[in-house]
Amino acid sequence: MEMAVEQNCAAKSELQSKMESVLKENDCLLKHALGVDIVNIVVNDCMKVNCLTVDACEQCVTTESELKTDLIKKENYEMLLNQYQTLEKHCISLELNNQLNTEIFQRDNVSSL
Template sequence: MEASVQQFSVDKKCLEIAKKEILLENDRLLQKVMSQDVLITLMHSMSLNNDSVNVIMQKRELCEKCLNLDDEISKSKQAYNGLLKKYSQLEKHCISLEVSMQLK
């Protein structure tokens, strides 16, 4: 009987030790998971930041293209107005030549 009590006491201590080892391993795994979670969150945040930087860069490029197109449109309008004036002058000159030819 005394041997059974001693064996029970030894078994109880072994179970307590195993329980402490499991709790320590559980804490270690929990810390590892939390560290990985923080790392994943950080990486996701950096990815979102990179995406927003890319969107800003694309927006800037599109704005520059729009400004360049506005400049080209403005130049085209000026060229059109210049050609229109020259055409008008040429038309007047042709009319003048016709009148002159008819008078002679």
């Protein structure tokens, strides 16, 4: 009977030892898994930041392109406006010249009669 008790104690001790070994291995695996999760979280966050940066850059490029187009349109508008104003002045000058010539012609016609 004592022998059975000693064998039982030895088996129990061996089982506890194996259990502790399994628990230590489990702890190591959990630490490794947590480490991998943390690395994944950091990598995903970095990717999100990079994606946001790329989106912001795309928006800046689009805005810059639109501004260049607007600037070209403004330059064209200003050029056309200047040309119109020049033509308008020339037209007024021609109208005044024509009016003056008409008056001179009428005066000469009246005086020759």
